Amino acid sequence: xxxxxxxxxxxxxxxxxxxxxxxxxxxxxxxxxxxxxxxxxxxxxxxxxxxxxxxxxxxxxxxxxxxxxxxxxxxxxxxxxxxxxxxxxxxxxxxxxxxxxxxxxxxxxxxxxxxxxxxxxxxxxxxxxxxxxxxxxxxxxxxxxxxxxxxxxxxxxxxxxxxxxxxxxxxxxxxxxxxxxxxxxxxxxxxxxxxxxxxxxxxxxxxxxxxxxxxxxxxxxxxxxxxxxxxxxxxxxxxxxxxxxxxxxxxxxxxxxxxxxxxxxxxxxxxxxxxxxxxxxxxxxxxxxxxxxxxxxxxxxxxxxxxxxxxxxxxxxxxxxxxxxxxxxxxxxxxxxxxxxxxxxxxxxxxxxxxxxxxxxxxxxxxxxxxxxxxxxxxxxxxxxxxxxxxxxxxxxxxxxxxxxxxxxxxxxxxxxxxxxxxxxxxxxxxxxxxxxxxxxxx
Ligand code: SF4
Ligand code: SF4
Numbered sequence: 231x232x233x234x235x236x237x238x239x240x241x242x243x244x245x246x247x248x249x250x251x252x253x254x255x256x257x258x259x260x261x262x263x264x265x266x267x268x269x270x271x272x273x274x275x276x277x278x279x280x281x282x283x284x285x286x287x288x289x290x291x292x293x294x295x296x297x298x299x300x301x302x303x304x305x306x307x308x309x310x311x312x313x314x315x316x317x318x319x320x321x322x323x324x325x326x327x328x329x330x331x332x333x334x335x336x337x338x339x340x341x342x343x344x345x346x347x348x349x350x351x352x353x354x355x356x357x358x359x360x361x362x363x364x365x366x367x368x369x370x371x372x373x374x375x376x377x378x379x380x381x382x383x384x385x386x387x388x389x390x391x392x393x394x395x396x397x398x399x400x401x402x403x404x405x406x407x408x409x410x411x412x413x414x415x416x417x418x419x420x421x422x423x424x425x426x427x428x429x430x431x432x433x434x435x436x437x438x439x440x441x442x443x444x445x446x447x448x449x450x451x452x453x454x455x456x457x458x459x460x461x462x463x464x465x466x467x468x469x470x471x472x473x474x475x476x477x478x479x480x481x482x483x484x485x486x487x488x489x490x491x492x493x494x495x496x497x498x499x500x501x502x503x504x505x506x507x508x509x510x511x512x513x514x515x516x517x518x519x520x521x522x523x524x525x526x527x528x529x530x531x532x533x534x535x536x537x538x539x540x541x542x543x544x545x546x547x548x549x550x551x552x553x554x555x556x557x558x559x560x561x562x563x564x565x566x567x568x569x570x571x572x573x574x575x576x577x578x579x580x581x582x583x584x585x586x587x588x589x590x591x592x593x594x595x596x597x598x599x600x601x602x603x604x605x606x607x608x609x610x611x612x613x614x615x616x617x618x619x620x621x622x623x624x625x626x627x628x629x630x631x632x633x634x635x636x637x638x639x640x641x642x643x644x645x646x647x648x649x650x651x652x653x654x655x656x657x658x659x660x661x662x663x664x665x666x667x668x669x670x671x672x673x
Pocket of ligand 2: 521523524538539540541542550575576577579584585586587590
């Protein structure tokens, strides 16, 4: 069983009519994801082994003032949601964070926050952060989601790859949020996410943790298995599916069964998102063609670029960049227009070591089943990996066709490619033959 907010295709079609997808020149996506660039010195205070961006380029070049100005100009009645999270950053480490929350509410949009929880208590003591955040929550659609991923300080340290107890303060922080919500009679949602691994999934730890969450009274508790990291080729992801996802799924499904919520009114609503929701083989299906997820969201990455989607929001996936952080709304609209493209093929991403997230997988699967007759327009583009092959964080996946690149930049690998093409098309022997015959005819 799932809560309505987690039915992504329904969320999308409540926002945009199916018949408008790929038929209108431009549609405001349902949400804008903003990956705040942390404190610009470190991307995050934790170092989770499964962190999606940690093996990729973790650029932190976004200009927050420019982003706020753009939002002011976008105004109300456009995006329904602003979602603050990160591919590799912790949003609460950003000093402009609360300005974004205040502005989101001024624009009459909902906010969603995805955070590791480490700053809640500290910021509450510093400036009453939790009190203000809760005061801005107007309905259950405004949410704070904490990626906690552990039921004890010990397993938290291992999972987050840190040497100190941050878990106890995170629990304190969640209690502060929930208490504030009760005090202020706020309707906002406080959610907890738990990625299961070998350190945090003993029956004892899970039982104790679930009891603690019930006692604190968070709204929901979602369990899942971490994704294989982006930036890996398909064979590696398939291997992860066999060795980790498939194997662990059986175990976790059985283990969690007794705790799962039976009714949507239960608090916390406890559910498990099975790995089928992130299955690479579903993305490799030959009918997995058009990307309708660009109607659901657009993403401003912490690097200071607009991207087709949040899971490719790092300069490592250069082909997914729609442009530099825009100065004006019309620039942003042009970028979104480019991304709402019936010809773009999801396999361009898969071939470039990127992958859809759970929401995108669900939406694109359902969309391509619905639009099977017309989705033949999608064509895979070739991409090229440029940069030092032994340094994954310096490799960029760029369009092979230089004209398709957002910045039209030329790389050393292009010249290599041109030379290779020349050799392939005109072999040396052909050149020699041509020269000899030319000499002969000029005699
Ligand atoms: S807390 Fe999130 S952003 Fe930070 S390292 Fe872990 S997964 Fe990455
Ligand atoms: S990763 Fe998936 S959702 Fe993102 S742009 Fe590619 S196909 Fe679309």
